[in-house]
Amino acid sequence: MTEQTPRDDAFDAIFGSDAPDTPAGSESASAGNPPPMSRREAREQAERARASAAPKPGTETVPDAVEEPADPPVQDRPARRATDAPDYPPREKRKRTGWIAALVVLVLVGGIGGGGLYVWNTFEPQIRKVMGWQEPIDYEGSGSGEAMVFISAGDTGIDIARTLKNRGVTKTTDAFYELLLTQGSEPVFHPGVYKLAKKMSAQTALDALLDPANKVERTVLIREGITGAEILAEISAGTEIPLEELQAAVADPTAYGIPATAPSIEGWLFPALYTFDPDLSAQDVIQVLVDRSIQSLDDAGVPVEDRERILTIASIIQREARHDEDFYKVSRVISNRLAANMNLEMDSTAQYGENAEPGTVWSTKEALESDNPWNTYVRPGLPVGPIASPGDAAIAAAMAPAEGSWLFFVTVNLETGETVFTNTLAEHDAAVKQLRAWCKANPDKGC
Structure with missing residues (x-):
């Protein structure tokens, strides 16, 4: 008979309530053996066992595992409402939650072969939620290496935030832009080329851009495609x-x-x-x-x-x-x-x-x-x-x-630059319709 391990909310939160209890490759019960008990039946059996064992006052017995009877007396089950079934003690739930966390960490560090990568790619959002691992939007520290950042005349705060992210200076656009919104007075950025580092915190990047020493004098960055x-x-x-x-x-x-x-x-x-x-x-x-x-x-x-x-x-x-x-x-x-x-x-x-x-x-x-x-x-x-x-x-x-x-081409997504190349005018017209639909859905993105 295959042993069934009771699951808790942490397991379901990570892997979903429809994830199988039985490990992959396990065989189902043969026709000659009775079917395994449900969790409800197991709890009822445990309740009857605790009642007959009569533990001493002041002690608490928590079974590590419930052994399934060879032939569960289905016909003798008491008629209970679901709310009458006893709950597992809180410390058992904490114990199993800790077991789930330990299993997740073990899988992620490669303790179970290549499964760690599969589990992370499949269940990353759920794992982050249960483990409390929130993805940061900002780097820490002053960074390393070198990144040349060009600020044009008329660049807005969001323009500079995007440039910093695209050049690998800040982790996200939001990290720098949200920092700008907290400033008491709007910083003044002077056009030019600035020598910064890669993977800087937003605050460090802001301080570097406001420091005249980081502006490369007599340096000109000519961008491709301008007149x-x-x-x-x-x-x-x-x-x-x-x-x-x-x-x-x-x-x-x-x-x-x-x-x-x-x-x-x-x-x-x-x-x-x-x-x-x-x-x-x-x-x-x-x-x-x-x-x-x-x-x-x-x-x-x-x-x-x-x-x-x-x-x-x-x-x-x-x-x-x-x-x-x-x-x-x-x-x-x-x-x-x-x-x-x-x-x-x-x-x-x-x-x-x-x-x-x-x-x-x-x-x-x-x-x-x-x-x-x-x-x-x-x-x-x-x-x-x-x-x-x-x-x-x-x-x-x-x-x-x-x-x-x-003979034709058209960029159908101005955000990603996806371009469709076609041989006939009819195909090209269909691609143009695709662009118009994208522009209708994204009117503020360059259309």
């Missing part, structure tokens, strides 16, 4: 070189080795983290960024005569795709549409040509119909030049498109 005008503004803010001097310095792109066919310096100012000597001129700074672009093009094996074309394709890839693995698919869509003599119809090019806000999901009618050299809805082929500064990954993707027959 030349935005880059010049970032350089001016980081180096204190007047914006007018930088704008004058890029008036003649050929002075930096850029082809005369390029309409401007757009796309040639490579995105990276730069630290400049204090005595560098505007021309010196621009040359550093252009040289870094040429280095990336050479590393990707781009022929000199194809540099402007590859930068143009890479800039579209950089603006349209969210994840590196999608860069190569977008590159293939561009290649397939060009080969089929189809207009590219990339919203990023229409928005750039109309000087519209970059990165918006839905382009305006004016932007889509504007007859300018960058608008690939109106003009066939590639735009006249790059629309932003691409990074290494986008340049590599422009040189090596993924294999595929896709």
Whole structure:
């Protein structure tokens, strides 16, 4: 006969009330043996046993286990209400709760083979609740390692909180943002690049951002996918070189080795983290960024005569795709549409040509119909030049498109960047409907 171990609330709280009592692999009672007693029957049997044993006054007998009779007299059971059944003494429940806790700890530390990982993955919320293990939202201490954090002009508290979390400085966005809400006066954050540590407490991160010593002077972080005008503004803010001097310095792109066919310096100012000597001129700074672009093009094996074309394709890839693995698919869509003599119809090019806000999901009618050299809805082929500064990954993707027959793509989840690639217009229209449904459900997330 299989022995049944009474369960308590702690067991059910962790594993669920429908979890089996019998261990996996146990056999059921054979036809020749009586069935096991229920817990109610066991308690009633124990009650009768205690009554007949008549313990001495002042003592309490608690059975460690209830032995099942060989043939329980089912027909002689007293007719009791459920409320008449005696409860186990509290100390027995505490004993079994402790046993459950010990079992959980034993499983989690690997005492029962690989079961610990399965139990944790399956029952983590219940285990945390029963054991009192609440997941903290903040790190402790001053952290370790190094993390460069960029704060842009106009960043709000929640923007900075997200940046810190994404850079691995704080554990969660809420840890830093909730700390800001408790401040008596709103902290003032100055744009720039700050050298912090990884896994810092929110308070330590706040103190570090407010300490001028942590701001890296004469350092400029150029982000991938932003325009030349935005880059010049970032350089001016980081180096204190007047914006007018930088704008004058890029008036003649050929002075930096850029082809005369390029309409401007757009796309040639490579995105990276730069630290400049204090005595560098505007021309010196621009040359550093252009040289870094040429280095990336050479590393990707781009022929000199194809540099402007590859930068143009890479800039579209950089603006349209969210994840590196999608860069190569977008590159293939561009290649397939060009080969089929189809207009590219990339919203990023229409928005750039109309000087519209970059990165918006839905382009305006004016932007889509504007007859300018960058608008690939109106003009066939590639735009006249790059629309932003691409990074290494986008340049590599422009040189090596993924294999595929896709002609369309659309990002259907702006939060995760999930993108659907399709071969037919009908499939594409279905994906666009999916995006519209997501935007309807998430109106405050970039739609």
